[in-house]
Amino acid sequence: MPKSRTSSLTRRGFVAAGGALGLVAALAACGGTDSAKGDGGKDKGSAASGPWTFTDDVTKKEVSLKAKPKNIVAFTGTAAALYDYGVPVKGVFGPTRTADGKPDVQAGSMDISKVEILGNVYDEFNVEKYAALQPDLLVTNTWDGKYWYVPEASKDKILKLAPAAAIGVGGDATLDKGLQRTAELAKALGADLNSKTVVDAKARFEAASAKLREATKANPGVKVLAGSGADALFYVSTPDTSADLKYFKSLGVEFVTPEKLDEGGFFESLSWENAGKYKADVVLLDNRTGTLQPDALKAKATWAELPAVKAGQVTPRVTEPIYSYDRCAQILEDLTKAVQNAKKVS
Structure with missing residues (x-):
């Protein structure tokens, strides 16, 4: 997918070099239903009455929270997908705003003025701003078994502040599988997959x-x-x-x-x-x-x-x-x- 600045760049470097000019990605959306769904879109009970779970495609382990997460921070492109399902996020990281102040292509339909931008380019992630958002969950994609656009240098600090749930879009994943997994995550976060818009x-x-x-x-x-x-x-x-x-x-x-x-x-x-x-x-x-x-x-x-x-x-x-x-x-x-x-x- 992405490309690089030098011939020796890995795909991560290449992709990063290809999508790097945004500052804030905003996610003002209607929000979904109150039902909590479980891993892979399976119902695990209501968010109000039981824990929230979803499997992270990086660790292959189940993320478990006491209730459906409310303060969500996401990679810009993943946030844009959740936005399309009516799931709001508090902050974003990744290409969000271009040099002239317009939304980056990866921001989709999001109103980028309504989210906290933690970083607009590869390897940029403001950990202090992230902590201030009191995140319940970090969401991103994964191409190569790593959290996309989460800097290696600050990864440990970031992952200590909130659990992460990544959607696989590399390796064995195909476009339709990535769509299915993203829909499952959106459902788990409150989206109504039976709505006419989604259907x-x-x-x-x-x-x-x-x-x-x-x-x-x-x-x-x-x-x-x-x-x-x-x-x-x-x-x-x-x-x-x-x-x-x-x-x-x-x-x-x-x-x-x-x-x-x-x-x-x-x-x-x-x-x-x-x-x-x-x-x-x-x-x-x-x-x-x-x-x-x-x-x-x-x-x-x-x-x-x-x-x-x-x-x-x-x-x-x-x-x-x-x-x-x-x-x-x-x-x-x-x-x-x-x-x-x-x-x-x-």
Whole structure:
């Protein structure tokens, strides 16, 4: 998924480098029902009458609290997903606000003026502000068995203040599994998964998945390259590691598979002189704030020479999806259009 500043960066460094320009992510939402759900979305009894439990995908152990947590702090993208379910958070960390003060793409629909921003870039997390929020629960994603955007240097201090519950979006996880786990967490935190909004969103996602599968069958042989641009390097992601690309591949999307992956196993970094190493009909381009977008990439001669670029077949990749059904349905719908309209140019 994410990319890096140097060729030796691991996926964590790469992802971090790709999404790093926000300050505050806000979560003003309606809140959900009072029912407490248990691990994996299973009912463990009412929040008012019994403990709250949920399994953390990092430790694989059950987090147990005396009652449903109220003061929640979350990674921006995870907070944005909870927001879509009507679950509010007190604070956020991760790309939230861009340099011009606007919400980062990872903030989704959140009102970023209404949450405490503990850090807006990778390795930034204000522990004092976090403690002042009196957190009951820290929520984030996990790509590699670590808590995403929780700095290693201050991790122990942070995790002593409140238990953590992470949702797996790397390793064996696929997009649909990440969505399911996020929905289970939202339910445990009070969201009503039987509401018309949620039911309709899930139906939209399932329909979008079916349409993408149909598109790949109707236009076979279209090669897609998942790439990310930085000043010195062009990153080509493998479809076999990230949850979104694995899911697209399962629906029939044919990806370029890089031959020599960097440490971490998520991508191959190429110098711009070698950016044309792999030929593709469509470039799925990392849309995160910290990465180069098409206008900036025009200055790279080898970018302009890529067959897909010359053909105008470049489409944004939401490299770190917000795991709510409507958001991910839109991703699938956009990719479907790109596959449907693609001409063979490689």
